[in-house]
Amino acid sequence: MGRPVKEKSLTQQDVIAAAIACLDKEGEVALGVNRVARELGIKPPAIYKHLDGNTALRRAVALTIWQQYIEWCQQRTDGLDEPQALLRAGGRATRDFARSHPERYRAMTQFQLNFNDPETAPLIQEVFSFLKRVLQSYNLSETKLIDAMRIVNAAITGFIAIEQAGLMTLERSTDASYEVMLDALAVAIQHIEQVEP
Structure with missing residues (x-):
């Protein structure tokens, strides 16, 4: 990542991008103002002009x-309309994101989205919109x-989570088991559709 020439040219997006780079390299322990400042080659107080400390930094990173x-899931499900195809593509996209960016996925899933928070509510709506798109034909x-x-x-x-923790130790392919689970979820949704409320 390129470093800003001057601290005055630093933007909040520069700080977040540097924090994500640190996260990818070193895990969640690297999500701190001091570590990110070193990544950017600046002094920590320059970051406080954009984000008010470690909590705000972690929040901004999680939201990003x-x-x-x-966006990753939307790109991998564009053009799909059939519910089971959407469910499979969305499930595969989530697992692919977690495999491609394990530290990002962990940081993201440990951050609680809240409907009452004006910054996180739109993200919840986007996730719900996707799930509703998957489930709309039921x-x-x-x-x-x-x-559902x-x-x-x-x-x-x-x-x-179990796969990332290395707890799937039986000899069967985890890819095969994951595909079976996605198929089973489609059956489970059909069951939910049929049961009495």
Whole structure:
């Protein structure tokens, strides 16, 4: 990453990009003002002009990664309309993002999005819009839609978390198991559609 010539030319996006570069190289422990300042070749006080400390830095990084993840999934599902194809493509895109950017994925999933937060609410809406697009052809009430979203999210994020922790030690291919899980999720959604509320 190129370093700004002067601290005065530094932008918030420069700080966030440097923080993500540190995260990719060293993990979440590198998400601190002092470490990011060293990455940029500046003194820490220059960062405080853009972000108010480590908490604000971590928040800005998480929000940026969430946006990157949403764009990643959208690119990999564009042009798909069939619900099961969308579910598979979205599930694969999430796992591919986690594999390509493991530290980003961990930082993103540890940051809680909140509907009452004006910065995170739009991200939640984008995620929900995608899930609704996947589930739109099913006849789901609002309650059933929430159940289906929770099941899909829990299954995919749970699988990825266990896989990243190195806990899938049986000899069967994790790729094959993941595909079976995605197929099973489609069956589970059909079940949710049919059960009484």
